[in-house]
Amino acid sequence: MSTAEASGPAAEASGPAADLTGTRLDPVRQPGYRAGPVIHWIRFLCSELSLIFLRWRNLALLAVLAAIPVLIGVALKLSASPAGGGSGQGPAFIGQVAGNGVFLALLSLTVLLTLVLPLVVAVVAGDSVAGEAGHGTLRYLLAIPAGRTRLLGIKYVAVVIFCLAACGVVTAMSLAMGAALFPVGPVTLLSGTTISLGAGLLRLVFVTLYVAGAMAALAAIGLAVSTLTEHPIGAIAAVLVLALASEVTDSVPQFAVVHPYLPTHWWLSFDALLRSPIAWPELLHGLTSFGIYVIIFGAIAWARFTTADVTS
Amino acid sequence: MSAGYRGAGQRDEISFGNLGAEPLPDKISQAAGGASPAIATSGLSKRFRGGQLAVDSIDLAVSRGCVYGFLGPNGSGKTTTIRMLLGLVQPTSGDQELLGVSMPAGANTVLSRVGSLVEGPAFYSQLSGKANLARYDAADRTADRRTAEARISAALDRVGLLSAARKHYRAYSLGMKQRLAIAAGLLGPRELLILDEPTNGLDPQGTREVRGLIREIAAGGTTVFVSSHLLAEVEQICSHVGVMRTGKLVFQGTLEQLRGRGATRILVRTAQPARAAEVLAGLGLQDVQAGQDEASAQLGEQPPEEVCAQLVHAGVPVAGLATPRPSLEDLFVQLTGEGFDVDG
Ligand SMILES: Nc1ncnc2c1ncn2[C@@H]1O[C@H](COP(=O)(O)OP(=O)(O)OP(=O)(O)O)[C@@H](O)[C@H]1O
Ligand SMILES: [Mg+2]
Numbered sequence: 001m002s003t004a005e006a007s008g009p010a011a012e013a014s015g016p017a018a019d020l021t022g023t024r025l026d027p028v029r030q031p032g033y034r035a036g037p038v039i040h041w042i043r044f045l046c047s048e049l050s051l052i053f054l055r056w057r058n059l060a061l062l063a064v065l066a067a068i069p070v071l072i073g074v075a076l077k078l079s080a081s082p083a084g085g086g087s088g089q090g091p092a093f094i095g096q097v098a099g100n101g102v103f104l105a106l107l108s109l110t111v112l113l114t115l116v117l118p119l120v121v122a123v124v125a126g127d128s129v130a131g132e133a134g135h136g137t138l139r140y141l142l143a144i145p146a147g148r149t150r151l152l153g154i155k156y157v158a159v160v161i162f163c164l165a166a167c168g169v170v171t172a173m174s175l176a177m178g179a180a181l182f183p184v185g186p187v188t189l190l191s192g193t194t195i196s197l198g199a200g201l202l203r204l205v206f207v208t209l210y211v212a213g214a215m216a217a218l219a220a221i222g223l224a225v226s227t228l229t230e231h232p233i234g235a236i237a238a239v240l241v242l243a244l245a246s247e248v249t250d251s252v253p254q255f256a257v258v259h260p261y262l263p264t265h266w267w268l269s270f271d272a273l274l275r276s277p278i279a280w281p282e283l284l285h286g287l288t289s290f291g292i293y294v295i296i297f298g299a300i301a302w303a304r305f306t307t308a309d310v311t312s
Numbered sequence: 313m314s315a316g317y318r319g320a321g322q323r324d325e326i327s328f329g330n331l332g333a334e335p336l337p338d339k340i341s342q343a344a345g346g347a348s349p350a351i352a353t354s355g356l357s358k359r360f361r362g363g364q365l366a367v368d369s370i371d372l373a374v375s376r377g378c379v380y381g382f383l384g385p386n387g388s389g390k391t392t393t394i395r396m397l398l399g400l401v402q403p404t405s406g407d408q409e410l411l412g413v414s415m416p417a418g419a420n421t422v423l424s425r426v427g428s429l430v431e432g433p434a435f436y437s438q439l440s441g442k443a444n445l446a447r448y449d450a451a452d453r454t455a456d457r458r459t460a461e462a463r464i465s466a467a468l469d470r471v472g473l474l475s476a477a478r479k480h481y482r483a484y485s486l487g488m489k490q491r492l493a494i495a496a497g498l499l500g501p502r503e504l505l506i507l508d509e510p511t512n513g514l515d516p517q518g519t520r521e522v523r524g525l526i527r528e529i530a531a532g533g534t535t536v537f538v539s540s541h542l543l544a545e546v547e548q549i550c551s552h553v554g555v556m557r558t559g560k561l562v563f564q565g566t567l568e569q570l571r572g573r574g575a576t577r578i579l580v581r582t583a584q585p586a587r588a589a590e591v592l593a594g595l596g597l598q599d600v601q602a603g604q605d606e607a608s609a610q611l612g613e614q615p616p617e618e619v620c621a622q623l624v625h626a627g628v629p630v631a632g633l634a635t636p637r638p639s640l641e642d643l644f645v646q647l648t649g650e651g652f653d654v655d656g
Contacts, residue, residue: 040453047450055438136434140496143398143430145423146451310400 041154044146048158052124058162061120065166066173068116069108073097073177076104092271101178102187102200106274108174109167109211113267117166118243121215124162125222126235128155129305133230133312148306156223156298163215171208175201193276203273210270210286217263217290218243220297227305230312260285263293348412350374350504350535351397356406358392366392368559369406374537374552376503379530381546381567382539384556385648390539391431393556394508397537398428411503424454427497428506433489437482441473441492444481448496455500467495472521486513494522498529505529507538511545523549543640557648570643578611578619581632591626595619611635 052058076097091110096103109117129152132138141151178184187200195203222239229235246264249255259265266286272279351374358367367389374380384390395401397408399416408415413422435444445464449455455463468474471491476484484492490513497505510526511519526549530536540546546553546567553570555563563570578597582588582605589602589609597609597619611619616635623630638646 037453039457040455043450043457044453047447051436051447135436136432137436139395139398139400139430140428140434140448141451142400142419143423143426143428144448144452145399145419147420147453150453151451307402309395309402311395 041150044150044154045157048154049161052158052162053165058124061123062166062169065112065116065120065169068112069104069170069174069177072108072111073104073174073181077181092268096188097178098182100187101180101182101184102175102197102204104178104182105171105174105204106207108170109207109270110268112170113211113214114247115244117170117211117215118218118264119240120166121159121163121218122222122236122239122243125159125219126226126237126239127232128159128223129226129301130229130232130235131226133310134232136312138312139310142310149302152223152227152302152305156220156301159219159223160212160216163219164209164212167208167212167215171204175204189274189276190271191275195276206273207270210273210283211267213287213290214267217293217297220294220301221263224297224301224304227301227308260289263289265289347376348409350376350378350411351380351409351537353397353408354406356393356396356408357404358389358396358401359404365559367396367403370556370559370561371564372554372561373564374535376535377530377533378552379526379536379538379550381550381553382537382556383541383543383546383553383644383648384539385541387558388556388648389559390556391508394428394430394506394537394539397506398423398426398430400430424452424500425503426506427499427502427504428508429493429497429510430506430508432509432512433493435481435489435492435496438480440478440480441468441484441488441495442477444492445496445499449499452500463499467498468492470498470525471495487515487518490514491518491522494525502534504535504537507536509539509541511540511542519545543644547640555644555647562647571637571640573643576611576635576637577608578614578616579606579608579632579634579636580623580628580630581606581634582623583629583631587626588623588628588630591623591628592619595622605631 076094091107093103093107093110097107129138132141142148146154184197186194186196187203188194189203218239221242222235225238225242226232226235243264246262250259250262250265266282266289269282269286272283272286351372353370353372355369355371356367357365357369359365370389370393372393382390382393392401396403397410397415399419402416410418410422411425415422435441436447439447442464445467446460449460449464450457465474465477468477471494473488473491473495476488481489481492490510494507494510497507505526507526511522514522523545526536526538530549536549538546538550550567552566553563554561555570563573577599578592580588580592585602585605585607588607589600592607592609593600595614597612597614600609601607616633620630620633
């Protein structure tokens with residue numbers, strides 16, 4: 001097996017292999033195959049999304065998110081009938097649900113934001129890179145090459161889409177339960193104004209998007225943590241601990257100075273959307289906070305991921 | 313940030329005097345008729361954060377079209393080198409080029425022409441073999457979605473997995489997993505295949521098939537860089553070898569050069585071994601030994617027929633004369649040391 005025999009001109013190199021697979025991928029000779037980065041980006045994103053959404057664990061998490069509004073709705077229905085929901089205790093919106101089922105969505109989002117939604121997002125975001133590293137699939141993705149920046153971008157976009165789906169599931173399920181168990185009609189906002197049901201539902205869509213934005217900020221933190229380890233469980237736990245620590249700090253008045261800077265501080269500020277007129281300063285504060293967290297932790301994730309040794 | 317990703321080039325570290333290695337065979341870089349070599353590194357080193365120097369200033373030269381066996385005992389730095397070549401691990405110092413493109417800076421452009429298998433297979437256990445290949449294909453920005461189906465089937469067919477294509481990966485046997493990993497490297501036409509112990513876990517048939525596959529791929533003009541610690545395997549498929557020992561490249565050249573490296577001995581079967589030994593020593597041969605009914609010595613540059621004539625002339629009854637060459641295994645052990653314990 002001499003070198004002289006084996007080596008051919010580079011042009012021939014891909015010949016027989018290409019014939020075998022019935023295609024040529026040479027970008028120089030076949031410019032048509034460079035269908036543009038967008039097409040390839042979308043294809044990769046779809047692959048990523050199918051991995052996330054066809055995974056039993058993630059589907060189970062979404063099912064939990066769907067089940068909790070049902071539980072809350074049934075519990076309220078059972079307790080509301082005799083007492084008439086007179087007490088002023090409990091989370092926001094709890095008093096309004098019996099009068100208007102639309103408020104079940106707001107109540108569910110409020111309740112789920114304390115633990116379950118962050119948990120679900122932490123699982124998917126913390127697993128995003130660390131899971132691939134732990135499985136060893138990361139080294140193959142990078143050797144393909146998927147491109148480190150591109151892979152990170154796809155991962156983040158896919159997790160954000162999952163956040164949207166998670167929040168959407170809560171809202172949709174709550175609306176269905178609310179409509180089934182309680183009367184539904186024009187919505188009385190927190191400021192006392194009453195708007196039509198259609199306008200109320202539109203506000204609810206914005207609330208859902210706002211909560212998804214909050215979760216996207218948490219997902220950015222999760223992504224950054226995920227690039228630091230090859231143990232997905234560790235990353236998930238770290239993100240959850242961070243979120244809970246932030247919530248605890250937010251509830252201690254002595255720490256009032258740092259409250260506005262906490263990642264969880266603005267999560268419940270979606271009630272700004274339930275006023276007439278909309279309380280823009282608070283809303284923008286919240287959105288700015290999410291944006292800054294996305295930028296900072298996105299940058300950390302990128303800096304880490306594009307330079308890290310992949311030894312898993 | 314991405315600028316920091318490139319290994320700091322330290323050209324002055326180039327050393328051709330690697331621990332008694334033969335002078336670098338310069339034909340390697342010329343064999344492909346002026347085309348850039350498939351792999352070229354100079355002074356490539358990796359020190360892990362713990363301080364371990366896993367790869368110590370190696371100068372690989374793999375010409376296009378050859379099958380290069382990358383040998384070395386456990387822990388000698390083969391996988392680490394391959395990880396650096398693929399841009400997974402950032403070199404501590406040194407330069408490297410794949411197919412003429414500087415790495416890791418050019419990773420995104422050049423790696424799509426390189427198929428790889430690094431440290432065993434890794435796939436998504438919840439997906440089928442076919443879906444796994446589709447996943448990796450989707451990540452490739454040069455792959456055409458419209459031909460994906462055909463290319464995946466062709467790759468599965470080549471490794472004999474077509475009938476298990478729809479089985480879940482977690483239900484695959486070790487050998488099936490290994491085959492799937494090879495299939496993943498064959499999804500597109502490749503100019504270079506980098507395979508880290510591709511026959512690990514395969515049954516004898518599988519090993520044979522993979523060897524055949526590598527030969528077939530090489531015959532098509534693809535350069536194959538294959539790491540192994542199975543000498544027999546390397547001997548059967550490789551035209552060139554590089555031998556690693558504790559992070560250093562202690563030999564690089566053709567298989568013939570490696571064989572030629574071994575000091576040939578002359579072995580004289582005779583009834584008068586002591587007398588024969590005297591003659592051999594008188595001829596200036598080194599390491600003369602006399603046994604029960606034979607004498608031997610390092611042959612050196614002496615032609616064996618000359619030695620024989622001298623023996624006969626001195627009246628030694630020569631019953632037999634042999635010039636055994638050391639086996640590849642002997643040479644390998646000479647290069648990499650006897651010990652069973654992992655170095656470092
Ligand atoms: N992530 C790491 N951190 C620290 N040291 C490492 C790391 N990976 C490998 N090493 C060390 O680098 C050296 C070379 O390891 P490598 O995996 O490259 O060996 P190898 O030649 O592939 O061995 P084998 O034949 O067993 O696969 C070993 O001593 C190992 O302990
Ligand atoms: Mg190895």
